[in-house]
Amino acid sequence: MIAEDTLVDDLRRPETQAKAFEVLVNTYKERLYWHIRRIVLNHDDADDVLQNTFIKIYKNIDGFNGESQLYSWMYRIATNEALTLLKKKSKNMGISDAELQERMVSNLEADVYFNGDEIELKLQRALATLPKKQKLVFNMKYYQDMKYEEISEALQTSVGALKASYHLAVKKLEAFLKED
Template sequence: MNSTHAEDQEILTLMGEERTLDRGFRKLMDKYQERLYWHIRRMVLSHEDADDILQNTLVKVYRNFTQFEQKSSLFTWLYRIATNETLTFLEKSKKWQTDSVDPAKEHPAIMHLASDEYFDGDHLSLMLEAAILTLPPKQRQVFKLRYYEEMSYQDMSDVLETSEGSLKASYHHAVKKIEEYIKSKST
């Protein structure tokens, strides 16, 4: 049994009992809060939005823990909740709809990212984010999970409830579109 599995088992055991629920939740937050934050942040770009979504995610995890059936790993369940909360936020705010906007024309999300005190990227990083914004939402999500999170296709399949083949195709198309975008802006 590896240490991650053992830690997750301890969290599950603690959260499974009323008297140790809070202690288990603190352990869960210690282990996963930062990873969840950056997963969300890569999808919304704004620190404030990511923080709000993370809080909503953690509240949902706390309130619905008894519904976790352990058919997947704790990590997968948490990422699925964070992903769904983020997609709900994006749909409500319509921040994901960039089809009619060319990120090269100083898209507000890119301008916000460039001025964000938490962003320490260079021009190429900004160009990559602009290229990612041109992707359809599903490709954007798959690209970010694979590229930034270095998530396996199996884990992505569990989180997104999509076949590995579909995810591989989506990632391949995303990479091609990003390459084309960067080449077109670099010449």
């Protein structure tokens, strides 16, 4: 895999930009897609957000100051894009965040790109009840198997707070799933 520093340099040089961008997309598309998908739940929205995320990265690469790692910067952009989409949706529909989450989960039942069984659908219902941060941390740790240090950089939250959030999320989800 190409080193991040080299990739960023190549993205900034016009003669190597196109090739470097292709490498960037190929390297991160799946990881970012699944991160976004677990926030917005349906494929079409995830596809929109993912494309916008990469376009924003491409256009703002000069603004990347290198203080954090490239992937965590990209995760931050992806997270912001996904959350902004949800905010716009709830505003346009005139409903609260919680109501939107409920509707998103209900729509999963008819979603052709959701093959989850009863327990997986119930997990989504449980996730919809969690605070935003706990939901993000749970998905990044449990499903994406990210290290706390990586999540900390991406979400700009201390490792201690993340561990607490994850622990709480797991307890709440387990309690929800054990309910009849």
